[in-house]
Amino acid sequence: MTTSSWVPVPDGSPFGVHALPYGIFSAAEEDPRVGVAIGEYVLDLAPVAAEESLDGAHVFAEGTLNPFLALGRPAWRAVRAWLNELLTVEAYRDIVEPHLLPAADVRLQLPFQVADYVDFYASEHHAANVGRIFRPDSPGLPTAWRHLPIGYHGRAGTVVASGTDIVRPCGLRADQGGPSYGPTRRLDVEVEVGFVVGVPSVLGQPVPVERFADHVFGVVLVNDWSARDIQAFEYVPLGPFLGKSFATSVSAWVLPLDALAHARVTPPPRDPQPAAYLQDAAGEPGGLDLALEVDWNGSVVARPPFAGMYWTAAQQLAHLTANGASLRTGDLYASGTVSGPERDQRGCFLELTWNGAEPVSLADGSTRDFLRDGDTVTIRGSAPGPDGARVGLGEVSGTVLPASG
Numbered sequence: 001m002t003t004s005s006w007v008p009v010p011d012g013s014p015f016g017v018h019a020l021p022y023g024i025f026s027a028a029e030e031d032p033r034v035g036v037a038i039g040e041y042v043l044d045l046a047p048v049a050a051e052e053s054l055d056g057a058h059v060f061a062e063g064t065l066n067p068f069l070a071l072g073r074p075a076w077r078a079v080r081a082w083l084n085e086l087l088t089v090e091a092y093r094d095i096v097e098p099h100l101l102p103a104a105d106v107r108l109q110l111p112f113q114v115a116d117y118v119d120f121y122a123s124e125h126h127a128a129n130v131g132r133i134f135r136p137d138s139p140g141l142p143t144a145w146r147h148l149p150i151g152y153h154g155r156a157g158t159v160v161a162s163g164t165d166i167v168r169p170c171g172l173r174a175d176q177g178g179p180s181y182g183p184t185r186r187l188d189v190e191v192e193v194g195f196v197v198g199v200p201s202v203l204g205q206p207v208p209v210e211r212f213a214d215h216v217f218g219v220v221l222v223n224d225w226s227a228r229d230i231q232a233f234e235y236v237p238l239g240p241f242l243g244k245s246f247a248t249s250v251s252a253w254v255l256p257l258d259a260l261a262h263a264r265v266t267p268p269p270r271d272p273q274p275a276a277y278l279q280d281a282a283g284e285p286g287g288l289d290l291a292l293e294v295d296w297n298g299s300v301v302a303r304p305p306f307a308g309m310y311w312t313a314a315q316q317l318a319h320l321t322a323n324g325a326s327l328r329t330g331d332l333y334a335s336g337t338v339s340g341p342e343r344d345q346r347g348c349f350l351e352l353t354w355n356g357a358e359p360v361s362l363a364d365g366s367t368r369d370f371l372r373d374g375d376t377v378t379i380r381g382s383a384p385g386p387d388g389a390r391v392g393l394g395e396v397s398g399t400v401l402p403a404s405g
């Protein structure tokens with residue numbers, strides 16, 4: 001891929017020509033449609049694709065990425081190569097430039113219609129810390145944890161785009177004198193990476209690890225908002241329910257897997273060896289070296305490293321379909337909270353403040369254990385690109401509103 005664009009890209013912009021993430025935008029009173037981020041602009045893809053008679057151009061006039069996602073990997077790659085040419089070859093400037101809209105002038109929305117949503121639990125540091133906090137008298141990791149990627153089904157209908165306000169949920173909270181109903185007192189974030197399925201699979205036919213890139217289009221950043229006091233009371237034995245299902249935020253930009261070719265890393269050693277259907281594919285390593293950061297009201301409080309995740313996204317996809325469950329276009333599955341071994345690498349406030357026992361200080365001098373009304377959390381991420389460049393993921397941000405009623 002050519003490395004520089006005729007579109008001005010400011011230093012430090014997440015969206016150089018190596019990124020080219022897709023989203024859904026609307027401008028003025030017009031219908032929403034597909035855009036691609038470049039520098040501080042959004043390229044309005046539909047008119048350019050129509051003018052250039054690109055195969056499948058109609059998918060870019062849709063108000064969701066799903067029709068594009070369903071086209072499959074050869075089409076994803078062809079469009080990406082075409083975009084690279086449009087944005088790096090000066091001769092296309094006259095055609096393209098009228099369709100570059102300042103990002104500040106458009107509204108972004110949920111980029112794809114979420115089919116099913118699954119959340120995994122793939123960071124060993126996170127799982128061990130949560131075990132110590134929630135189950136201090138039990139062994140650290142659940143019995144199955146090293147044998148398979150543990151996950152649960154989340155609520156697809158409450159996945160919202162970055163920028164959506166989050167109303168503090170109410171529920172039955174774990175409390176000293178027994179459960180009590182009311183607004184959560186322990187509202188938390190979970191910093192995760194989400195994987196977006198483009199190509200469906202056939203019911204009854206598992207998707208092997210090596211077919212990952214044929215089905216998964218790209219990645220989003222995810223904030224799996226969590227009400228810890230509701231979760232702590234309800235989760236035994238069937239797992240998270242209302243403590244998580246009130247909202248899950250995703251970035252408005254979906255970064256194609258092809259933008260992460262330079263971010264591939266070998267995942268940590270697994271002990272015991274996973275079952276055959278979960279063994280890493282030969283060739284390209286399955287881990288991703290993504291640097292994440294958690295910003296709480298303007299203070300960066302943690303930098304979780306994604307490279308250390310025990311289970312890869314390809315293994316999670318193989319596990320998700322191992323019983324023959326089929327994939328649909330728009331399925332979303334998230335990695336689980338990303339935490340590293342150091343305190344400032346913990347991807348949720350439950351861990352970062354050790355369930356409130358060790359508050360963190362913010363730049364304005366205040367301290368926090370869990371989220372207060374009015375707080376804003378923004379998660380950012382980036383990956384190595386070619387020639388020392390960084391490839392940015394779209395940020396995911398949300399502000400907490402008071403409980404309703």
Ligand code: CA
Nearest residue numbers: 119190224337
């Ligand atoms: Ca989670």
